[in-house]
Structure formats: structure tokens, C-alpha cells
Amino acid sequence: MLGLNRKDFLLFLVVTFLALFAPILLNPFPVGSAMAQFNAGYPDLMQRFVIFGIFAIGFNILFGLTGYLSFGHAAFLGVGSYSVVWMYKLLDYNILPGLFLAIVVSAVFALLIGFISLRRSGIYFSILTLAFAQMSFSLAYSVLTPITNGETGLQVYTSDPQILMSGFSPSSPHLFGLVMNDSSYLKFGGWEFTFNNGYYLCAVVLMVAFYLSIRIFRSPFGLMLRAVKSNQTRLNYTGLNPRPYTLAAFVISGMYAGLAGGLMAAMDPLAGAERMQWTASGEVVLMTILGGAGTLIGPILGAGFIKYFENIFSKINDSILHSWFAFLPDGLEDAVVFIIHPFIGKGWHLTLGILFVLVVVFLPGGLVEGGQRIARLFRRKPADKTDNDTSAKTDPAE
Amino acid sequence: MDAIILQILNGLDKGSAYALIALGLTLIFGTLGVVNFAHGALFMIGAFCAVTLSRILNFSFETIDPGKTDFLGNPATVETAYLEHWFGPEVGGAIIDWSVPLAILFSIPVMLVVGFVMERGLIKHFYKREHADQILVTFGLAIVLQEIIKYFYGANPIPTPAPDAFRGSLDFGVLLGFDPNAIIYPYWRLVYFLFAAVIIGAVFAFLRFTTFGMVVRAGMADRETVGLLGINIDKRFTIMFGIAAAVAGMAGVMYAPINSPNYHMGMDFLVLSFVVVVVGGMGSLPGAVLAGFLLGILESFASMNEVKSILPGIDQIIIYLVAIIILLTRPRGLMGRKGVMEG
Numbered sequence: 001m002l003g004l005n006r007k008d009f010l011l012f013l014v015v016t017f018l019a020l021f022a023p024i025l026l027n028p029f030p031v032g033s034a035m036a037q038f039n040a041g042y043p044d045l046m047q048r049f050v051i052f053g054i055f056a057i058g059f060n061i062l063f064g065l066t067g068y069l070s071f072g073h074a075a076f077l078g079v080g081s082y083s084v085v086w087m088y089k090l091l092d093y094n095i096l097p098g099l100f101l102a103i104v105v106s107a108v109f110a111l112l113i114g115f116i117s118l119r120r121s122g123i124y125f126s127i128l129t130l131a132f133a134q135m136s137f138s139l140a141y142s143v144l145t146p147i148t149n150g151e152t153g154l155q156v157y158t159s160d161p162q163i164l165m166s167g168f169s170p171s172s173p174h175l176f177g178l179v180m181n182d183s184s185y186l187k188f189g190g191w192e193f194t195f196n197n198g199y200y201l202c203a204v205v206l207m208v209a210f211y212l213s214i215r216i217f218r219s220p221f222g223l224m225l226r227a228v229k230s231n232q233t234r235l236n237y238t239g240l241n242p243r244p245y246t247l248a249a250f251v252i253s254g255m256y257a258g259l260a261g262g263l264m265a266a267m268d269p270l271a272g273a274e275r276m277q278w279t280a281s282g283e284v285v286l287m288t289i290l291g292g293a294g295t296l297i298g299p300i301l302g303a304g305f306i307k308y309f310e311n312i313f314s315k316i317n318d319s320i321l322h323s324w325f326a327f328l329p330d331g332l333e334d335a336v337v338f339i340i341h342p343f344i345g346k347g348w349h350l351t352l353g354i355l356f357v358l359v360v361v362f363l364p365g366g367l368v369e370g371g372q373r374i375a376r377l378f379r380r381k382p383a384d385k386t387d388n389d390t391s392a393k394t395d396p397a398e
Numbered sequence: 399m400d401a402i403i404l405q406i407l408n409g410l411d412k413g414s415a416y417a418l419i420a421l422g423l424t425l426i427f428g429t430l431g432v433v434n435f436a437h438g439a440l441f442m443i444g445a446f447c448a449v450t451l452s453r454i455l456n457f458s459f460e461t462i463d464p465g466k467t468d469f470l471g472n473p474a475t476v477e478t479a480y481l482e483h484w485f486g487p488e489v490g491g492a493i494i495d496w497s498v499p500l501a502i503l504f505s506i507p508v509m510l511v512v513g514f515v516m517e518r519g520l521i522k523h524f525y526k527r528e529h530a531d532q533i534l535v536t537f538g539l540a541i542v543l544q545e546i547i548k549y550f551y552g553a554n555p556i557p558t559p560a561p562d563a564f565r566g567s568l569d570f571g572v573l574l575g576f577d578p579n580a581i582i583y584p585y586w587r588l589v590y591f592l593f594a595a596v597i598i599g600a601v602f603a604f605l606r607f608t609t610f611g612m613v614v615r616a617g618m619a620d621r622e623t624v625g626l627l628g629i630n631i632d633k634r635f636t637i638m639f640g641i642a643a644a645v646a647g648m649a650g651v652m653y654a655p656i657n658s659p660n661y662h663m664g665m666d667f668l669v670l671s672f673v674v675v676v677v678g679g680m681g682s683l684p685g686a687v688l689a690g691f692l693l694g695i696l697e698s699f700a701s702m703n704e705v706k707s708i709l710p711g712i713d714q715i716i717i718y719l720v721a722i723i724i725l726l727t728r729p730r731g732l733m734g735r736k737g738v739m740e741g
Binding site: 120130134142282285353357360 | 433520523528529530531533534535537538539540541542544545546549665669672673676680710711714715718719721722725726729
């Protein structure tokens with residue numbers, strides 16, 4: 001169906017289901033219950049899940065398939081955001097022209113950076129992309145202030161032309177009148193679910209992005225990219241030039257990143273240079289590796305996992321811990337809380353760093369590989385190679 | 399002329415920091431073949447060694463001074479550092495004042511231990527894996543180290559002053575026969591440069607003139623053959639990792655008075671030091687040092703107003719620009735050997 005084989009279609013359905021019903025699935029606790037603060041079903045967070053999911057899917061097309069580790073993808077994210085805000089400033093708050101511009105501009109950017117960076121491979125490629133991203137970041141902060149508004153960040157002012165703006169157009173981001181910030185609410189017993197327009201727009205984009213990435217993974221082009229990863233020299237010997245393929249992959253993943261950046265600005269009409277900083281590039285690397293590089297579903301899982309726990313962990317504080325461990329004897333309770341304390345709240349990055357190191361050391365395939373190992377354990381079958389090639393796994397992550 | 403000399407001098411201290419970090423990175427890459435993204439974190443830990451020692455030296459107790467009262471009329475409490483109490487205000491005060499130079503002695507064992515633990519505990523398992531994996535695991539490690547420091551010292555920069563004797567500036571221009579106040583250069587930056595020169599000289603001398611260094615150099619050239627000669631090369635490489643960590647740490651200690659240490663200073667330096675290593679040539683020690691000073695000086699020239707008025711923003715990107723040009727035209731770097739990591 002849809003040009004996918006059964007397994008891929010099933011996976012696509014799962015992602016679609018998760019994306020469409022996320023507002024319900026992520027709100028398992030009734031309002032007012034003690035656990036309600038661990039609900040993640042509010043628009044801002046769900047939008048972040050999906051947007052970073054798109055970003056990571058795009059990154060995975062480059063890193064997962066070709067093995068080229070880019071440390072500069074945040075540059076495209078920033079470029080996408082700036083494009084969208086500029087369209088707000090020049091035309092009106094309709095997001096469609098902005099998103100198109102974001103994809104086009106980031107593609108041009110990716111073409112330029114990729115053309116130069118891809119002349120080298122391995123660590124040199126990483127450093128070149130890092131250098132380009134840092135350069136864009138510094139320039140956005142300093143010289144390009146007329147375009148980027150420097151440290152303040154780009155935003156819409158009343159003095160901006162906004163030539164398409166009429167009396168009826170909403171004064172916040174919208175899609176032909178459908179305002180992104182608007183939500184409809186559903187109350188059901190003790191539960192309250194929020195269905196946000198912006199979130200659903202992102203979810204639809206995610207589904208399209210995911211579908212395209214499946215098609216790319218399964219296409220001859222995707223196979224070619226995998227050949228680049230496994231042995232570039234051999235590819236050269238067969239008379240093929242890998243560079244057009246890697247460049248195409250780089251541009252595609254740059255466009256995904258630009259789209260994600262554009263969506264960020266579509267949800268919240270701001271764009272700042274800090275989105276381009278190399279820590280932001282590092283974040284998408286973390287997401288992709290944590291989820292499972294080279295797998296279809298991995299990047300989405302990784303993005304969701306990191307954003308979810310970032311949110312949850314920063315909410316846990318000592319008093320919550322004390323209430324959790326209240327069943328322990330007093331001294332022991334304090335000791336346990338004392339030990340856990342550095343890892344929660346503001347210490348979330350510490351937890352993430354440790355988790356990341358553990359994943360790289362013990363579980364190079366990320367969460368997807370972890371899931372497969374557990375599944376295999378329960379099936380209690382002798383693991384043979386053909387059997388564990390289940391839905392999500394497409395390529396032995398190296 | 400005096401402006402040019404001033405810019406060269408300005409470039410030297412930043413260049414020294416780049417050179418020291420890049421030297422350590424190159425040592426690790428040349429010996430162990432590992433791309434260490436956590437090296438900036440080692441630099442940062444070094445700077446926090448200075449902070450820690452100055453805090454330890456400032457441990458004090460409170461006494462009530464009956465002669466004075468505070469604004470509420472209560473007897474005022476006076477804090478006296480234990481050191482001043484034990485050794486008298488003269489000697490104790492001097493020790494506290496010199497906490498940053500003393501921190502070098504303190505940082506060496508600390509950094510050696512950190513280096514050994516890192517290498518034996520984690521990096522050892524990544525020799526045979528791809529460079530991408532090495533980058534990832536050390537990147538994760540850098541995050542962990544950074545967050546640990548943040549947990550203990552907070553997110554704000556901590557001012558760590560240089561000894562009193564080195565505050566103030568040297569009127570360098572007068573020595574060369576220019577007008578007074580033409581070239582003003584802070585003493586501590588001069589100290590930093592001299593210190594960097596000594597450390598770099600020591601590392602080179604160690605590798606050149608000792609048997610240990612000879613074995614290490616042989617191991618860098620051909621690890622297997624050295625192993626076949628019955629030498630435990632792994633152990634020596636581990637020690638070299640510790641030394642590289644100590645070099646980064648000492649660079650950090652001495653940098654603390656120039657820039658108040660904060661937990662992400664390592665990351666800021668790391669990106670630039672990698673660029674420096676690439677420009678100098680992966681695996682080439684003299685290249686790393688040369689490129690460090692070169693890029694430091696270039697950066698300071700690019701931040702001259704005369705240059706900025708022609709090419710706005712050039713000071714922000716000059717280093718990256720140079721790196722891109724070098725990588726595209728001469729991938730092995732300024733002094734890299736032919737065929738080493740030219741990928």
C-alpha cells in the first residue's frame with residue numbers, strides 16, 4: 001500500500017496512529033491527580049516532539065544511511081526559522097509561503113555547505129560542517145544583524161510591511177485562517193485533552209516526512225547511500241562517483257532541518273541565532289544515536305524520548321522524590337534522595353550525558369536495538385539473522 | 399608598527415591556549431588514534447582546579463572582634479583564613495595570593511588521575527571502533543564532565559584573580575623604543591605565554607630526549623613493531639594520555655585569571671582547538687603548536703578596527719575560514735605527513 005511493503009506500511013500506520021492520538025496517549029493521568037504533572041499532552045511539548053522528530057528523521061537520512069556525521073545541522077534549523085519570520089514580516093502571518101521559503105533556502109545553503117564539506121570524509125567532514133555552522137552562528141550574531149536582528153532575535157514588528165495583511169487576517173501564525181495557537185478541548189471524566197491546530201499541522205508534516213524517508217530508505221538511491229557507508233572505495237572501483245549521492249543526501253537532510261526550523265517559527269513567531277549553535281547540532285546527534293541511527297523509527301523515538309524526559313526530569317524535585325521513597329526508613333530515604341538529587345531537575349543534562357555514553361558503548365543500535373534485544377529475550381527463540389529483521393530494523397546499525 | 403606588535407602580542411596569549419590544547423589533542427590522536435571531543439572539558443577541569451585550590455586556601459573561621467561593631471551595633475565577626483592564622487598574615491596572605499600558580503602543582507596529579515581513569519575506563523574500548531563512534535562517546539563524556547562541574551560550582555563564571563604581583567600591565571613599547579603607552583600588555587598574559595612556551599618545550603624535550611619519549615615516538619610510527627619488541631606500548635600510551643590531560647589542565651589553570659572559569663568554557667575552546675589541529679595537520683605536534691599561535695595572531699589581527707571596517711565580521715569567522723581553505727587545498731594540514739588522515 002502506498003508503495004510500501006507490508007512491514008513498512010504497518011510501521012507507517014503505527015507512527016500515524018501515535019501522531020494523531022498523541023494528545024490522548026500522552027495524557028494518561030486525570031487532571032488534579034498527583035501524577036498530572038507528568039502528563040505530556042500539552043501543545044507546546046507535543047509540537048517539540050514532532051518538530052524534533054522531523055529534524056532527526058532528516059539527520060538520519062544523512063548519518064544513518066551514509067555514515068557522514070554532521071555537527072552543523074543546526075545551521076539549517078536557524079535558516080529555516082529566519083525564512084519563516086521574514087515571510088511574516090514581508091507578507092502576512094500565513095505560514096505556507098514561509099515554509100516553502102524555508103525549505104528552498106535551507107536547500108541552497110545545504111548545497112553550498114555540502115558541496116565544500118563533502119570533499120572530505122570522516123572526522124574532517126564533521127569539523128568542516130561544525131566550522132560552517134559556527135560561522136553562520138557568529139555571523140548571525142554580529143554582521144548579519146540587519147537580517148537576523150542579532151541577539152534580540154528576529155520578530156515581527158508593527159512597522160513591518162506585511163503587504164498581504166488585511167483587516168480579517170489573524171495576527172498570529174495561521175494556515176489560511178486556521179490559527180496555529182487555537183486548540184479545541186475535550187473533557188472526559190477527570191481527563192482533559194487538548195487538540196491544538198499547530199500540533200496537528202506538525203503531525204501531518206511529520207507523517208509526510210516519515211513517509212518520504214521510508215521511500216528514500218527503500219529506494220535504489222537509499223541503497224546507494226548505504227553502499228557509501230559500507231565501503232566507499234569499492235564503490236569507486238565499480239566506476240561510480242559517490243559524491244552526487246552523498247550531496248543529494250546532505251541536501252535532503254538539510255531541507256528536513258530547514259522545514260523543522262520553519263515549523264518552530266510557525267508555532268512561535270520568533271527566530272534567534274542560538275538555534276544555530278553547535279550544541280543544537282549536538283542535540284540532534286544525541287537524538288538520532290539514542291533512538292537508533294540507520295533505523296526508520298529510531299530518530300523519532302530518540303527525539304520523543306529526549307524531549308519527554310527533559311520535560312519530566314526537570315519537573316521532579318526533592319519533595320517529589322521524598323514522597324516517592326516515603327516507604328523507606330527515614331535515613332535510607334534521605335540517602336536515596338541525596339544520591340538521585342544530582343540527576344534530576346537541572347541535572348537532566350547529566351543524566352542524558354551518562355545515558356548517551358552508555359548507549360554508545362553498549363547499545364550502538366540505540367533504543368531500537370534495545371527493544372529488539374528485549375523482544376528476542378521474550379520470544380526465547382535462537383536468534384538467527386533473518387528472524388530478527390523485524391519491522392523497524394532496516395540495516396544493522398554499525 | 400606599534401599596532402602590529404600589539405596585535406601579535408594580543409594573539410600570543412590566546413594562541414598559547416590554542417596551542418596547548420591542540421598539543422594535547424594531537425598527542426592523544428597521534429598515540430592512541432582517538433579523536434577526543436572531551437579535551438575541552440579537561441581544559442575546563444584544569445581551570446576549576448584553580449578555583450578549588452583558591453577555595454581550599456581561603457578556608458576560614460569566624461572570630462568576634464570586640465573592637466568593632468556592625469551596622470546593627472552587634473560585635474562584628476571577622477573572618478580569618480586558617481592559613482593566615484597558622485603562618486601569620488604575611489606568609490599566609492602570600493600563599494592565598496599565589497593560589498593560581500600553586501594550583502598548577504595541585505592540578506598535575508588531579509589531571510593525571512582524571513586522564514588515567516578516562517582512558518582505562520572508557521576510551522580504551524574505542525580504539526578499534528570508527529572515528530564517528532569515538533567522537534560520539536567523548537562528546538557524551540564531555541557533557542557529563544561539564545554537568546558534574548556545573549552541579550558543584552554552579553553556572554556562573556567564578557573570578558579567579560592572578561597574584562598581586564602580576565596585576566597591572568607592562569609598558570612593552572618603551573622597551574622597544576616606542577612612545578610610552580603605545581603598547582600596553584598585561585603581565586599575566588606575558589606569564590601565560592612564557593608558561594605555554596615552557597610547557598611546550600618540556601613536552602617536546604620529553605619526547606625527544608628521554609627513552610620513554612623515544613619509545614612513544616616509535617609507537618606512534620609503528621605500534622605493532624614496538625609491541626613485538628616486547629615493550630608494553632599500551633601502558634606508555636595510557637601515560638601519554640595522562641600527560642596530555644595534564645597539559646590541558648595546566649593550560650586551564652593558568653587561563654583562569656584571564657577568563658573567569660565557567661562550566662562551558664571547555665566546549666568553547668574545543669571547537670577552535672579542533673580547527674587548530676586540523677590546520678596544523680592531524681598527528682603533527684609542531685603543526686599543532688604552529689597553527690595554534692598562527693591562528694591566535696590571525697584572530698587578533700582580524701579584530702583590528704582597520705580590518706573590520708573593510709571586512710565586517712571577519713574577526714568572528716577568520717579561523718573557520720582559514721580552516722576551510724586549508725582543508726580544501728591541503729587536507730593534511732600545514733605540517734601533516736603525506737598520507738596520514740588525508741581522507
